[in-house]
Amino acid sequence: MGLLDHYRGYDGALIPVLQGAQDIYGYLPAEVLEKISQELKIPFSEVFGVVTFYAQFHLKPRGRNIIRVCLGTACHVLGGSRIFNGLKELLGVDNGGTTEDLRFTLESVACIGACGLAPCIMINDDTHGRLVPDVLANIIEQYK
Numbered sequence: 001m002g003l004l005d006h007y008r009g010y011d012g013a014l015i016p017v018l019q020g021a022q023d024i025y026g027y028l029p030a031e032v033l034e035k036i037s038q039e040l041k042i043p044f045s046e047v048f049g050v051v052t053f054y055a056q057f058h059l060k061p062r063g064r065n066i067i068r069v070c071l072g073t074a075c076h077v078l079g080g081s082r083i084f085n086g087l088k089e090l091l092g093v094d095n096g097g098t099t100e101d102l103r104f105t106l107e108s109v110a111c112i113g114a115c116g117l118a119p120c121i122m123i124n125d126d127t128h129g130r131l132v133p134d135v136l137a138n139i140i141e142q143y144k
């Protein structure tokens with residue numbers, strides 16, 4: 001693995017190697033973590049501990065499109081949970097879940113900084129606001 005050759009022997013290599021591996025695979029499969037552990041001579045438990053500590057790392061495959069549903073105060077008050085439940089139903093996944101076709105991953109977040117558009121969601125880098133459950137199917141249809 002070129003990535004490992006590049007970083008082998010450097011202090012502080014673990015995080016950039018994990019980031020690089022996740023860029024390649026989209027997530028961090030167990031066998032990749034084992035290889036990183038062996039090659040960098042860092043105990044597997046330590047590698048695993050770092051991966052589970054940082055929210056940026058993922059142990060399971062992620063969808064091509066990441067839907068973040070805001071459940072912050074403003075969105076909650078204006079029906080954010082109805083939007084969240086609507087999306088769960090449409091996609092057939094729970095919080096943190098990924099559809100079987102790897103099209104979507106659904107996550108809840110606390111405030112995406114668009115409270116004036118509450119209730120709102122982000123899909124990848126796009127913000128969709130002032131939502132009602134009826135429009136959700138049309139919105140997700142735009143993301144393949």
Ligand code: FES
Nearest residue numbers: 070072075114115
């Ligand atoms: S509470 Fe939802 S954007 Fe701020």
